[in-house]
Amino acid sequence: MSLRHLWAIIRKEIHHIMRDRATFILVLLTPIAMLFLMAYALTVDIEHVPIAILDFDRSTTSRAFVQRITEGKDLDLYALVDTLEKVEALLLRGEIKAALVIAPTFEQDLVALRGMSLQIVIDGTEPESGGFAVEHIGGRAEEFLSEALASYIQTLDVSLDSLQPIDLRVRTLYNPSLKPRVDLIPGLISMVLGFPALSVALTLAHEREHGTLEQVMATPVGRAELLLGKMIPYVIVGLINVIVIPAVARLTFRIPFNGSFPLFFLLSAVFLFALLSMGMILGVFIRTQPAALALSFLVIFFPGFFLTGIFFPIASMPEIMRLESLGLPGTHYAIITRGLFLTGVGLDVLWPYSVMLMGLGIAFTMVGALFFKKKLG
C-alpha cells in the first residue's frame, strides 16, 4: 500500500465530489435533513384528538363529566350528537377519532355506586389517537369516581388513606420525560449515515457504467488503495455530519450530550468505516447504479431501521434475528450513541461494542477486496 497512490485516488474522488456542486450539497445535507424529518414525523405528541359525545343522560353529573373530559388540549369536542348514526357517520368520514357514549342511567348508577355507565367508541384505523382518547377518558373517569366515592367512604368509617392503591415511585434515568424523541435521535444517526455508505456503492457502480474502472485499474494503483481511496472522502462527509448532528439536536430538540465528544467522533469514524465497507461490497458486486440503489435498501436501510433495536427491542426478537442484528454495525453504534448522548458512559462500558464495530469493518473490507479481485480477474 502506497500513501501516494491512496492520496491520488482520494484527490480524484474529492475532485469528482466537488465538481458536481448540487450532488455535493445534497450528499452533505441529506443525512441531517432525514434525521430531523424522521424524528419529527415519528414523535409528534398526540393532542387535540377530535371526539364526539353522545349524552343520553343530560344530567348535571353527565355535563360535569363532559366538561372534565374536554378540558385542556388533549381532546377536542368536535360535536355533541344525539344519535349513534351520527357518531358512525363522523367516524366513517374520519372527522372524529373517538366517541363517548353516556348511558341514560349514568347519574343514577354513579349515585347508587353501581358503576360508570360509559362506552367509548374508537376508530380502529387510527389506534394511536383512539388509544390516547381511551386512556384520557379512563383517567378522568377514575378521578370522577373517587370523588363520588368519597362521601360513601366516610359513612363506612374508614379513612381515605386505606383506599390508596399501591404507591409506585417511578424514577426514569437518562430521559426523565420518557419522550421517544430523546432516544430516537441518537438511534437514528446510525440510520442516516447509511447515505454516505450508499454514495460509495454508487460511485463504484458509476465507474463501471462509464467504463472508467478499467482505466484506473490499468494504473499502478492497488485494489486496497482504490477501495480505501474511494471510501475516505465519504467517511469525511459522514464525519462532518457527525459533528453537526449533536449541535443541531441540542439546539432544536434539546437532546443532551452527556458523554465525551472526542470519543463519539472516534467511534463514529469506526462505525463509518464498517458501514461504508458494507456499501463497498455492494459496489463490488453490482454493475449499475439503479441496482446499487435497490440493494442498498435491502442491505442497509431496511435492516438498519428494523433490526438494530432503534424501534423494536432486540431482547424481544426471535433468536435468529438477534444473531443477525449482531452482524449489523448499526446495532452496536446505536448502543454507543445512546450511551454517549444520554447515559454519559465512557469506553469502560462501551469497549465491547467498539471492538465489534472494528471487527465488522475489517471483515467487510476484506470480503470486499477479495471479491473485487475475483470480479476483475
Next chain:
Amino acid sequence: MLKWTSCVRRIWSLSIKEFIHLINDWWMPAFMLFGGVIELLLVGWATSRPITNLPLMVLDRDQSAASRTVVTALENTGTFALKALAPDMETIQDALERGQINAAVIIPPDFDNEVASPIGRPTLAILLNGAESIPATAALRAIEGVASDMGEGVILERLGLEPDDFAGFAPSLRVWFNEALSEALYTTPAELGLMLEFTTLLFAALSFSRERELGTLEQLLVMPFSSMEIIVGKSIPVILVGFFDFVLMLSMVHVAFGVPVRGSLPLLLILALGYLLVELGKGMVISVMSRTQHQAFLVVMMVGMMDFMFTGYAAPVESMPQIVQQVANVIPAYHWLTILRGVLLKGVGLEVLWPNVLALAILGLVIGTFSLRYVRRALN
C-alpha cells in the same frame, strides 16, 4: 389517421426499449416489485409482535409472601425476563448504566406490613432506563398493570367487598373498523401506500437522469420522436410496474396480515392508477432537474420523507401545528392514505371519500400540467 397510428407505434417501440433495459438490469424492477413486499413483512412483523423478554432486575428487601407475589405477577406479565434478584442497589445502578436492563423494581422492607395493615400504603420503587424509551414505556405499563391489580385486591379486602361489586366501574370499549385493535391492520395499509409512493417516485426520477448521465439522452432526442412521445413512452413502464407492485403488495397484506378490502376493489384500483399518475408527474420533474442518478435518488428520499411527515401515518395530523395541517392538504400522499384506509378498513366509497378524490384530482391536474410543460421544455 396515419399520423395517429404511427405515433402509437413510436411510443410502443420506446416502451419496448425501456422494458429491454429493465430486463437487462433487473435489480431495480425486482426491487420495485418485491422490496415493498419485504418492507411490508418487516413492518407487519415488528408492529404485530408484543414487546416481551425485557431484561428486568428485582431487589427484594422484604422477602415476604407479599413481595414474592409481586415478583411472580411481574414474571407472569410475559413482558419481562427476570435477569436476577439483585443483591444490592449498586448492582442495579451498574446494570442500568451499562444498558443491560430496561427496568428495575425495588420492594422496600416494610412492604408486607403495609399491605396487611388496614391503613397501610405499600410502596414499590421503579427505576427505568429512559435511554431506550420504547421498552421502558412498555415496562412501565406492565408494572402499572401489576400494581393496580394488586392494589384493587387490597382495597376490596379492606372494604370487605366482593370483586363483582367493582366490575362495572371501568368504561366499556368498542373498536370500530378494526375490532381486534390489530396494529398490523393499521400500519400495513399505510406502509403500503407509502412504499408505492417511494418506489414509483424513484423509478420515475431515474428515467431521464439515468439517460442524461450515461449520455444517451442526446441520442434519444435526435431520433424522430416528439418530446411528448418520449414522455409517454418513458411513463408507461413506470405506471405498469407501479400498478403491478400495488396489486402484489395488496394481495400480500391481505393474505399475510388479514387486511380486509371492505369497500369496492375496482374503485380502489382506479384511484390507485390515478394516484400513480400524480406521483409520476412529480418523479418526472425530479428526473429532468437532476443531472445524475445520485442526485435524483437523494431528492426522492427528501421529498418522500417530507410527504411521510404530512401523511398522518406516523403521527396524527390533527395533533400537528395548524400550518402543518394546511400543508398536508396539498400533499397527494395524505389524500391517498385516507382513501386507502377508507376503502380497505372502513368500507366507504365515493360518497364519503369524494373530498379526497377531488383534492387528488386537482393536485394531479396541477402537478401533471406543470410536469408536462416543464419536462417538455427541458427536453427541447
